[in-house]
Every structure is written in structure tokens, then in C-alpha cells.
Amino acid sequence: MNELNELRDQAYENSLIYKEKTKRIHDSKIKNRVFNVGDRVLLFNSRLKIFSGKLKTRWTGPFTVTQVFPYGTVELSRTDRPNFKVNGHRLKHYFGGDIPPMVVPDLQTFPMDN
Incomplete structure (x- = not known):
């Protein structure tokens, strides 16, 4: 025993x-990311799993940080939508430039040269 x-x-x-x-x-x-009011960020869209394709981006935005709460919660705003809160782990900083579109347009085919 x-x-x-x-x-x-x-x-x-x-x-x-x-x-x-x-x-x-x-x-x-x-990753410990620090967001401040006025920062521009991209939001990770985790709901694209059903119809996800190789050429689709999973980041949406850019959004503007309007308020930072304790424990990593961040309030985001966009000009055409109401504000909403998300977890800070789903965000990354946006530094400008173009964001690729959600779906890549169809490629054009060209005739073969003989």
C-alpha cells in the first residue's frame, strides 16, 4: 500500500x-500587442473556414481603435458601421497600403502564339 x-x-x-x-x-x-486610441488595425476573420480558399484573405479592415478596455478588449469603429468590441488577440496593426480584395478576380486567358 x-x-x-x-x-x-x-x-x-x-x-x-x-x-x-x-x-x-x-x-x-x-504576442503582447499594445493598441492605443486612434491606431488603425486589421481584424482576423475566423469564420471563413467553411468556404475558405487559398486566395482569400482572412484579415478585414482597416478599423480605427476608439477605446481600449482592460484585459485586452478593444472597441473598433468604421465610418459606415456602428462600433463593436473584439478581443485584442484577433487584431494586428495596419501600417497603410492596399489590402488585397476578398476574392481574386478571374484570370484572363490569352491565345497561344504560333
Whole structure:
């Protein structure tokens, strides 16, 4: 019985060590992004999984940050839509330039030269 108790205690300690290591690895992969009011950002659209294609972009925007809440919540605005709140992990900074369209237009075919 004593050996079983010792084995159980060792297994419990090993599981705690494993959980701490996996948490440390997970937390190291989270990017700490800081957003300020007035920043322009792109929003990751995670709902494109059903009809996703190779040429579709999963980022929409740009949006403007209107308010930053604690714990990573950010309020976004656009001129033609009402404000809404999102998790800051779904955002990345927008530095300008053109955003590719949601769908790439059909390619034109040209006749072969003989």
C-alpha cells in the first residue's frame, strides 16, 4: 500500500511539472500587442473556414481603435458601421497600403502564339 501511495504522489508531482511547462510554452507564444486610441488595425476573420480558399484573405479592415478596455478588449469603429468590441488577440496593426480584395478576380486567358 505504501508503494502505491508513493507512486500516486510521484505521478501527481509529475503532472504538476508537465502542466507548468506546457503553460510556460503556451504563454511564450502569445504576442503582447499594445493598441492605443486612434491606431488603425486589421481584424482576423475566423469564420471563413467553411468556404475558405487559398486566395482569400482572412484579415478585414482597416478599423480605427476608439477605446481600449482592460484585459485586452478593444472597441473598433468604421465610418459606415456602428462600433463593436473584439478581443485584442484577433487584431494586428495596419501600417497603410492596399489590402488585397476578398476574392481574386478571374484570370484572363490569352491565345497561344504560333
